[in-house]
Amino acid sequence: MATAPRTPFIAGNWKMNLDHLQAIAFVQKLAWTLKDKNHDFGDVEVAVFPPFTDLRSVQTLIEGDKLELKFGAQDLSQHDAGAYTGEISGAFLAALDSAYVIIGHSERRQYHGETDELVAAKVAAAHRHGIVPVICVGETAEDLEQHGPSAVPVAQLRTALEGAAAGREIVVAYEPVWAIGSGQAATSAQAQQVCEALRAVIAEVQGDEAAAATRVLYGGSVKAGNIAGFLKEPDVDGALVGGASLQLEEFASIVRFKSHVGTL
């Protein structure tokens, strides 16, 4: 498949780490570090995904100081408003200028029983509010053994895309569950194989143009030492980074993967 110019995207999923004060300090330092190293945000886009209670502080900092970092939330409700105690509406995220929202992370699927249908409803909610969904898919070790490398993520994406509005941007993140937080990343060849299959699903459902424009990320134990290998693959357009996104120098180094000597 022809590769359109897709801006690489490095996304830091903080999970349930850093309160709003820590978030302010971290984002400031990240922005300074990248500025010091002359990072070109047009060349590699960078976003952080803090907990909900940090979002207002992060927004104020980014907008106030005109930082080129983007930010997003880690989840949203499929509903827009109403009696849903503890839920967060996409309307609220849009009011904070949240560019992105992670949907269907394996920890949500595993600990909160999120189904493919719910993920699709959340994708629809994100699009209703003009937020780009970062749709996470991935197989467990057991799935891999039983169904092979791409069957489960492909099926998950097919259902999730039922919620996507025509012509609206999505980001897809392939995150093998066995690679998340395990220190055992997929090989770049494994990531390429599944990311290619995911792009084929986008082509089938939304057409070739959308498939060529959509960024497909890899996630699962991404580090400064392995990022360049993933980004060499034609269908891997960036990374969703968990643990390493909380380490300032490590994350900045992941963002600057193009500068890794001799690796790209």
Ligand code: PGA
């Ligand atoms: P990890 O997490 O980088 O710590 O493996 C990735 C994720 O869960 O998004």
